[in-house]
Amino acid sequence: MSRDPSSEAAEAASLQVTPAGPHPTPRPAPPKVVVRPRPEPGRTPRRAPAPEAAAEIKIRTEALSVWYGSMPAIKDVTISFERNRITALIGPSGCGKSTFLRALNRMNEVIPGTRTKGRVFLDGKDIYAPGVDPVEVRRRVGMVFQRPNPFPFSIFDNVAYGPRRHGVTSTSELYAIVERSLKEAALWDEVSDRLRSPALNLSGGQQQRLCIARALAVRPEVLLMDEPASALDPVATGRIEDLMNELKKNYTIIIVTHNMQQAGRVSDRTGFFLHGELVEYGPTEEMFTRPKDPRTEAYITGRFG
Amino acid sequence: MLSAGTRRSVTGAHLGPGPFLPAAIRRQMAAKRQHEKVAFGVLWLLALLLLVPLVGIVGYLVVGGLPAISWEFLTQGPKDMMRSGGIFPAIAGTLLLVLGSSLVAVPLGVAGGLYLSEYARPTLFTRLVRLAVVNLAGVPSVVYGLFGLSLFVFFLKMGVSVMAGSLTLGLMVLPVVIAATEEAARNVPQSHRHASLALGATKWHTVRHVVLPGAMPGILTGIILAVSRAAGETAPIMFTAAAFFLPRLPQSPFDPVMALPYHLYVLSTEVAQADPKVRLGTALVLVTLVLASNLVAIILRSRMRARLGGGGV
Helix, strand or coil: CCCHHHHHHHHHHHCCCCCHHHCCCCCCCCCCCCCCCCCCCCCCCCCCCCCCCCCCCCEEEEEEEEEEEEEEEEECCCCHHHCCEEEEEECCCCCCCHHHHHHHHCCHHHHCCCCEEEEEEECCECCCCCCCCCHHHHHHHEEECCCCCCCCCCCCHHHHHHHCCCCCCCCHHHHHHHHHHHHHHHHHHHHHHCCEEHHHHCHHHHHHHHHHHHHHCCCCCCEEECCCCCCCHHHHHHHHHHHHHHHHHEEEEEEEECCCHHHHHHHCCCEEEEEEEEEEHHHHHHHHHHCCHHHHHHHCCCCCC | CHHHHHHHHHHHHHHHCCHHHHHHHHHHHHHHHHHHHHHHHHHHHHHHHHHHHHHHHHHHHHHHHHHHHHHHHHHEEEECCCEECCHHHHHHHHHHHHHHHHHHHHHHHHHHHHHHHHCCCCCCHHHHHHHHHHHHHHHHHHHHHHHHHHHHHHHHCCCCCCHHHHHHHHHHHHHHHHHHHHHEEEEECHHHHHHHHCCCCCHHHHHHHHHHHHHHHHHHHHHHHHHHHHHCCHHHHCCCEEECCCCCCCCCCCCECCCHHHHHHHHHHHHCCCCHHHHHHHHHHHHHHHHHHHHHHHHHHHHHHHCCCCCCC
């Protein structure tokens, strides 16, 4: 499907106001149009278009399937994620995208009754191979959850939790890690004077950035984000998105999102999941302007989901 | 019914823009309000009744027992065939037994509760363990006493001693600690466990550094309940630890002790012409100890909750 670029721009402009509406949900009414990233002053400019072949593969799956009991949640997904890019996984509720995300750091094993088949290569090494310690996998592939889930400790202890478990004991070293992680998560300026106060006193958006800082503190290589902004208001969502653009300089980010504007705004590549299958995968601009599969088009134009 | 309402419509119209209410319905609503007042009053009275036994008991003990309380009463041994003198050996004995039974019940109970909540898979074995815990909690305390007598006192040859009594009391309160720990651990949000595991923490780290601190207020409540019960029970120590009369402190864990509840029992049943003041004074000391330990638990728990911050989520 081809569109007139000028009308598209106009529609994109008209959509810009929707997220600031009175409703706290970042998801506006089903978009009638393909959504483009919004050019907003003060934001990090969007990445340069990615040259296709040059990118290095950080993590990839090969015929990955996951079952809950006897119910298949993910069927035979083969996909590659590039280093220092943001990849968005979109799809309707229950399509398996979160399950897929958890398969990438073996967090499905925490949920009783799940079964995984297939392979996941991190830097070319299969993380499901016998003898691989899931604990080590999870240190290298960090995760941020849908709802902010800080521990009921102080801000400092939250961020220091991971490093402490990995053997860092010196206070000065921990302090340096905490400061660096909070700065990376763009939270330092807001909390530097109250590191010892309870994390649960922070606002929802701050809590989520704290969770990001906590994940960064163990120096992961890949950051999985499971709808990290779905419980946040539009302003906090914007901060998280800006942050992701900063973080991709050092990390490979895979984000699951329900919000197609968000996918359009932040991601370099997008994968569309439906009923546990990867329907389409490609550069975000292409997906949102010229989807190849009619199901993708139906979804992103809001005909279902 | 409706016709009566229709006639009154004019007078009711100024009350609001909506359809007016017929008189019958208005009467009904008035009756409902009346019912509500009555129900509230009854509930309030019942709540008040809850206070009566506690206030009554404590009041009775204070009025009757306070005159007996003195420095000597709290620090001296009994004299004159326990008709006068103090109850210090009984106080010390009870404290020793509480301490000893906690040493038995707390490590075992917390470990067992954490196992059931965090590690146990839903197998037949797990169900049997849970069933055993529930049933142990229901065994009468005198049966624990008999069990302790045959196992610890005779079979293990500990004799009537602090050791045997502590083990018996510890076994008796073990189910309380297990159940409280399991319950408290289950109330730690799953999302906290996931957050910890996703950071590359091991399962044990997660249990030790996330689940246990989060469950601590609940565990503490269970421990204090257990302590109160251990402090107050007579039957389990009657055959295993308590001495009828022993005006000195035990020299080793294998010596018998006096204990407040048993002393009270002896004073009430065995001592002829005992001064009721001494009896009530002893009871007052026992009740004060138990209530004080409850108070300490409540304060500790609320402090811990405040430190954990936010209160919930």
